[in-house]
Amino acid sequence: MLDLLLTNGLVVTEYGAKQLDIGILGGKIVSLVESGRSLAEEARETVDLGGQLVVPGGIDPHVHTNSVLPTAAESGIMCFGADRASEGAIYGGTTTLIDFAHWHPGDNLEDSFARKAKEWDGLTYTDYALHGTFREQEIPFEVLDQVPDAIANGHGSWKVWMTNTTPTRPHQKTDLGNIWGLMEKVAEAGAMLAVHAEDDELVMYAYKRLERAKQTDLQYMPDAHNNISEKISFERVISLAEYTGAPIYLMHVSAKEGVEAIAKARGRGLPVYGEILPHYAYFTAEDYKHPHGAIYHTYPSLKSEADRDSMWEALIAGTVSTLATDGVCTDFDVKTRGRTIFDTTGGFAGIEMRMAVAYTEGVHKRGIDLNRYVDFTSANAARILGLHPQKGVIAIGSDADLAVLDTGVSRVITKDDLHEADYTAWEGYRVEAWPSMTVLRGHIMMRDGELKQGPIGHLLKQHVGKDVRSRPAC
Template structure:
């Protein structure tokens, strides 16, 4: 009789294509056998009974900002990766900015890698930055394993990570295309946002509504149209991050029909939070692009259902509470970034599966399979297949809970989702065959809550 490290018994195995009941056997960090419809005749050092639960490929969060090295008072790799594990995430892509120094050359990448090797409890990959001063470093970053490159078309808010002008981004895209990599883009128009913000503030209009109106959807559309034209000219593959409206997604869908190699992500907060939440919750719900109204949420869900969205990622961008405070009603000064890495799957289950009948298979496609395919990790990740990495997320759809501050693993226990009732619960997270989260506790290297 075969002997394995771990067997998961009698779970509902969910992939992008199907849901089947079966057993999964794991050894040496890999899935070794899958038995569908019948009991696997084997033994293991450890068994997990998954009766009534669903087993998903481990979630891949393609967009997080862990502020290490240099800004660990914001969020470190240790606390950030633990929060991901608690949310069912088994792999994350760390953005090049908000750490000091930013990941814009090989030396800085090695600093990030060393910190991650020591502290991360889940798998990780790194984005390299595209900034005006580092086009010469792009090839070396690619050769040293970055998953792709990230550029801002408008100011990032971080002084050591400059946004790119049109000439820089065009030259950068030409270089990225030549090495076969990909560029992720924060697409908002500097001209539109800066001019509208200056106008608002000069009139002492600084409310939540004023801030949102200073970063309108047309700003995203203008920037997306521009970057698409550069992609068509350079042949560079592009990925538009955190689209806040289906109007933005429409531009991308039309480009796909023309043959542009482009994908788009949105975030859980654009699928669940509105301007009203920003007004009521304050700075903890501020982000860029900003939250939109309820009609935009419903339109985005329609885009999800119709397959117009490729990836859903958290854009976890934390900061200390003092930086998130809205002082004297001035929403322009508070830091823009949502702490949400722990709640992505919860939002998708509650708002998608339960409230809008989005199939679990579609959720797996958006959170695991599509990211793995787009970024060259499939089939080792984003799948449940023999020889795939044993990265798995177990959920119980019969459980509900109210998210409380004490449940958060972030360095700063703040999130716009605190107080929200979620349906469906992550019970277990397995990374490379190792149990890292189980029933509320981080289980590696020691039991932590």
């Protein structure tokens, strides 16, 4: 007998969208049968989805929890924890989040993962994985030597910064030489390296120049975190990745120059992947001029209309692979405490809106097909970051992680509809789809706007496939 049978959904599998019944047992998908054809399989619970859209539960591969906000480091203000972020995710149709396990000097690598996993275990509504993360100038050789074992243990993605981002932040940049060393380990042991790429020298020089000209208001952010910095840093890190054979994942692409650098690399067959953010694909630098423009900001920066439009062209063409949030959930007073290019807080509350915005902007407004929608909201993150085929696909044997979207709604969202923060940059935005049910490993977590299950999320192992590491596979 099945645990759960979901009938009459318009289900998006790798072979397209079809009216199917999904049978679930022991947290896994065990049957996919054309609706009306199943031999009335018995199940403990049966739900008729009435033709609603069913896609793989969303995967947001770029989320920060419980971290001290770098531009508020002196006051020790932190963003919300994994409990709140994952609750918002579940309401929004996302079932897996990928956070960051920071290595601290003196740690064995496993200590960093264990410390971060403790903040998730028993508290969270989604499954999760952790990017092994360095934010020191140097990675000691003895720590680098532990990377292959950590990769073998299922820590399949790593992250570095190429910039300190603002002159006021604590140090976070890793020198290129040390990135070279990490790339060699990642290439050899078979993992993915995520990079926050900006050219530190160009960014810091731009800050000095803007300060001298007294142009430090938020609206000058694109002059500090600028297009040429994205071009040069992307090309530089792609060259090093090619030289070492490491696959790389460029986080929060913000400029058309970034898109072009990725397209060129992929055109030459390199395993280079790009991530864009819903904010960068919707808002522009003009939005910084609003009274609370900070709510639209994360680093690097919003840019011009041409840059924004290049995000959609890239998503449609398959040049960039994923849509993530750079989620940093805080309330409005924290998000808007900074007013300048020096102190504006990065990261957004946007995890809960991601699936609906992607549907509205992608499928509804631009006619992107449903498989491509699944690719950039779930499947590609699973492939690139080593969770496929356990996650990111509706297939027999995969985890029963599902988002059921009601595409008959056309409703305006306000902050009171949401759970992850007390504000949203999408205030007044009309969505053309909204999650009516979220299923994690066969458990109905959310139904009709109500949480139905306690926190059952657990840590996932990541093993990045060889195809993904050797060519632009998705």
